[in-house]
Amino acid sequence: MAFAQAGTTAASILPADPLDAAPLAMLRRPMLAEQNGLPERTEALWTLALCPDGEPADLFRNDDGYIAVTPPQDRRLAVADACLPSPRALEPAMALLAGFRAQVDRVTWRGGPDDTLALMAGDGVTLEMREEWLIRPLDIALSLEARGYPAGLSESATFEIKDNLNHGNRRKYHLEVAQCRGNISEMEQVIEPPIRLGGAAFASLFTGHTSARSLWRAGLLHGEEKMIDRLQRIFCGAPSWMPDRF
Template sequence: MTVVTGGFGSLLPEERADAATLVRQGFGIPREYFDRSVELFGPGVMRGLRAGPETGRAGQLVACAAVWPMDQWFGGRPVPSCGVAAVAVDPAEQGRGYGTALMRGLLEEARAGGAALSVLYPATLPVYTRLGFGRGGVSFDWSAPPATLFVGPSPEDGWIRRTDASDASVLAALRRSLLATANGLVERNEGLWSFALCPDGAPSDVYTLGGPGGPEGYVAVAPPADRKLTVADLCLLSPRAVRLAQGFLAGYRAQVDRVSWRGGPDDPLVLMAPDSGPRADARDEWLLRILDLQRALETRGYPPGVAGELTMDISDAVFPENSGNFRLRLSDGKAVVDRVSKRMSGGAKPAGAVLSLSIGALAALYSGHKGPHALRQVGLLRGGEDALALAALFFSGPAPWMPDRF
């Protein structure tokens, strides 16, 4: 592998066309979609890596990626994170380490800027697992014949109203309740809201669902096409909202053969379907990277009423600051993290419950995607039964998921 000596940094205006070409070559994304994305997220969203003199292309763009700050919710609290997308390397320069160098520069910059986490959807696993990413959660594509969602008349005290989608603040206020009760959902910025409500560039039709007390959810649908109805976005906060959404979507049964939507493993439309029609058409895993271990653990929320102390021996090949023994003390749903010296009197090990794992395995435990027993079963974690029981309690909660793809 060539030693990389080129420069990492923000994409220059004159490099935008080259970046668009790299993204098109890597993902088949047309220039107009690339330009739309950059405009939505802002010109500062792109990062680039330039070649050093080792290839005779000194200063030329050989890799690029998009990165933006956002909060990601775990345990009912927002954790400062950064989203990463469109990681592309010049196909003529594959195997030279440019992708790894780009990601290292990006992660170092994000950590220095205050991000505790980084999240992405991988096109390939090895490069990201070597950089300390772990499996963080899932995103499901569900679909069903609309008739199989029908559960009878809608609640008499419920209502459905067409809503102006140009201002997402009303929808964001509703969705915030979902963020606080789920794991893994991200706080959407303008770009992510646009992708959610206008996935193909054209706005969806948005309907709020509610009862006597006000709105309890919303559903956004694209116009039916080819006998299929696509739900662009969905937020259901009550049994009444679920019933209203079921009836609303079932009402398309004369126009379409299938309704599709994105959700999690415990999707309410699937859970409450009266028939066996819903099916999972796709299941994608997203990856999570803990950038700042102490900040990530202390910012996350935890189950109320749980108290205890757990020592974790962490290995991180990229950020030495995350390596070593850390004591996690939990009380009243909040955590305090202290570094514990490895050199103890008489060479003794830290007292109490101790887990040993890599930063990537910790990501899967931290998010709640994989429990400690599952991680130990495959050799990604070491620890006694008392430590595993405590870790399972600390990181318990809903299975992490997100509908947003990037």
């Protein structure tokens, strides 16, 4: 896709060293807190992000964000990595991309469901490929207690997990959520009928990749209406995604 010329801004975006990821990690950290699925990058992940072909990408940044691009090839400009959390980062990055319009016909990047570059580009965006990513919680109790939950929510739910790959997860769990944290107790006897689901469906619910109601419609989650409504509230949030491969 091609970008139109973006507006100018005082927050200029300047060349930076792609081999120094420390300041980029600081810029990226607030984005990790408000979105689901983005990992804290190790040194190896930063290398893969900023040196996608084994050579350092061209990095540009200011105090609000950054964008890294690889040299144009076949009339295509690839964004290797980007963190553009505010207009002071997004607008100069858009202007930078627009500056390549004499050399390229399209710009490609890896983005999520709530993608600011796609919002700014408008009708010129085409989805070239969609990849699903896989996750499998190894310890369901620890995973639920380590996860964050919506602020101000006080709720509970009971699960019965049937995990065909990890028999240690095959049990009933009672989850209590308060003050953004979860507390798990394992139950031999349950007070109310639990939600029943398999390990793969639980992984989709846990990450926010699929809602409880969507899993119910697909026949992958079984339970009473009131319990499904509770799960909708407990696991609501931004859809999970990540740009990294490893």
